[in-house]
Each structure stands twice: as C-alpha cells, then as structure tokens.
Amino acid sequence: MTKAMTIHSAPTSHLSGDGGELPKRQEIIEGARQVFRAAGFDGASMAQIARAAGVSKGTLYVYFASKEALFEALVVQDRRKAAEAMFQVDEGESDVRTLLTRLGVSFVTIMVRPDHIALIRMVMAAAEKFPGVGRVFFETGPCFGMARLAAILEKRVEDGSLAISGDIELAASQFFALCQGKLVKPLLFGIGEAPTTEEIRATVDSAVEVFMKAYGA
Structure with missing residues (x-):
C-alpha cells in the first residue's frame, strides 16, 4: 500500500x-x-535576486522571509510542474506495457533536462547546510513520484495486469531506477551530453522488459 505524503505547497x-x-x-x-x-x-544573495526580479528588497521580503524560503518555493514549483507533466494517466489505457513505457519516457526526459540536472546539483550543495531544502526536494520529487507511481501500479495489480506481492513502493522505485539506467548519473557529474530520444526510448524499453519479467501477471 502507498504511504501518505506530506507535500509542501506555496503559501495561499x-x-x-x-x-x-x-x-x-x-x-x-x-x-x-x-x-x-x-x-x-x-x-546567491537576496539583493542579487531582487535586482534580477526587478523589485526592491523590501518587496522581496514581503513574499519570502529568507533565501531558503525562496529556494524552497522554487523547488516546490518545479517539482509540481514535473509531476503534472509526467503523471497524466489515461484511465482507459489498458495495456500496462504501453502505460509503463510512456511514464518511463516522460520520467527520463524530465530527469535529463539541463535545468533539472542543475536543480539537483544546487539542492545537493545546499542540503548539507540547510537540510530542510533537501527534505523538500525529496518529498516533492522522488518521494512523491514513487508514491504516485505506486498508486498506479496498485490499480494494475487489482485488475490483474501486474503481480506485485510485496512492497509496491519498492517496485515503483525499482522501475524508476531501471528507467534511468546509465543515462542520468554521468550528467550529474558533468560527463557527456543529454541522451537522444532514441537512447531514452531504448533504455526505457529495456526497463519495462525487465520490470515485466519480475512483476508481469
């Protein structure tokens, strides 16, 4: 069963x-x-951010109490947009392989984007000093994605398309790891270029094949 998630959101x-x-x-x-x-x-400084945004520092502090709060808002917004782009599930889509392939391609395409790689690096650099930033990124990114995919997989277990007898969130995390293959980690270390659409599709096809051999009904 999936776990309840605590997702940070922008102040109403x-x-x-x-x-x-x-x-x-x-x-x-x-x-x-x-x-x-x-x-x-x-x-980065709040003064620099105010200049880039074309506002005064006073206006900046009306909206955000600190640099950490501003960075957190940026992370939440990016993760929310990524989730909306990735998890658009057609309830009438019956073939589980097609569904997993589409989700996998969408996931990897987002993961290898230069702006996403840059965000991960920034979060990792900031997390040691400000662990709250790392927690927000993890909860609204990997943790949310894993729970969302687990919910999708659970429905496929219920309709007999998949046979996952153990931890469904573990199966979801395994699927994401398989889809990344050898495409994402080098980019985090500044090695190579973003993969082509064909390379992404080939890696995801392999991931779906392995996943279905493990969990196909």
Whole structure:
C-alpha cells in the first residue's frame, strides 16, 4: 500500500484565485532561478535576486522571509510542474506495457533536462547546510513520484495486469531506477551530453522488459 505524503505547497496568501502564482511572486521566483543557476545557492544573495526580479528588497521580503524560503518555493514549483507533466494517466489505457513505457519516457526526459540536472546539483550543495531544502526536494520529487507511481501500479495489480506481492513502493522505485539506467548519473557529474530520444526510448524499453519479467501477471 502507498504511504501518505506530506507535500509542501506555496503559501495561499500569494496565490491567485485559481490557485496559480501571483504575477509578482512568479517574477521573483524566475529572478531567483537565474541567480541560483549563475551563482549557486551559497553564492546567491537576496539583493542579487531582487535586482534580477526587478523589485526592491523590501518587496522581496514581503513574499519570502529568507533565501531558503525562496529556494524552497522554487523547488516546490518545479517539482509540481514535473509531476503534472509526467503523471497524466489515461484511465482507459489498458495495456500496462504501453502505460509503463510512456511514464518511463516522460520520467527520463524530465530527469535529463539541463535545468533539472542543475536543480539537483544546487539542492545537493545546499542540503548539507540547510537540510530542510533537501527534505523538500525529496518529498516533492522522488518521494512523491514513487508514491504516485505506486498508486498506479496498485490499480494494475487489482485488475490483474501486474503481480506485485510485496512492497509496491519498492517496485515503483525499482522501475524508476531501471528507467534511468546509465543515462542520468554521468550528467550529474558533468560527463557527456543529454541522451537522444532514441537512447531514452531504448533504455526505457529495456526497463519495462525487465520490470515485466519480475512483476508481469
């Protein structure tokens, strides 16, 4: 069974009526994104972020109490968008291999994007000094993705498409690991270039084959 998740979200006082980001808040987040990428978490300052966003420091602090809070908001927003892009499941999609292949390709495509690789590096650099940042990234990224996929897999167990008798979240994490193959880790260390669409598809096809041999009904 999947576990309950605690997902951080943006403060509702800075959201528009439809739940989206207020324009000014979004401008600050985009300015922060530029500065964090250029200077890293430690090298970025609130003054630099204010200049990049085109706001005063006073306005910046109205929306975010600290650099850590701003970075956390950026992480939450990016993870939320990634989840929305990846987990668009057609309930009428009956073939489990097709479903897993589509999810796997979407997952790896997001993982190898330069902006995502840069975000992972920033989080890892900041997490030692500010463990809360690492926790937020983990909860809204890997942990949320694992729980979401586990829920999908659980439905496929119930309809007889899969036979997972043990920990379904473990099976979900195994699937994600298989899909990454040898494509993601080198990029984290600045080695090589992002894989082609064909390379991603070949790795995911292999992952689905191995996963189905282990858990196919």
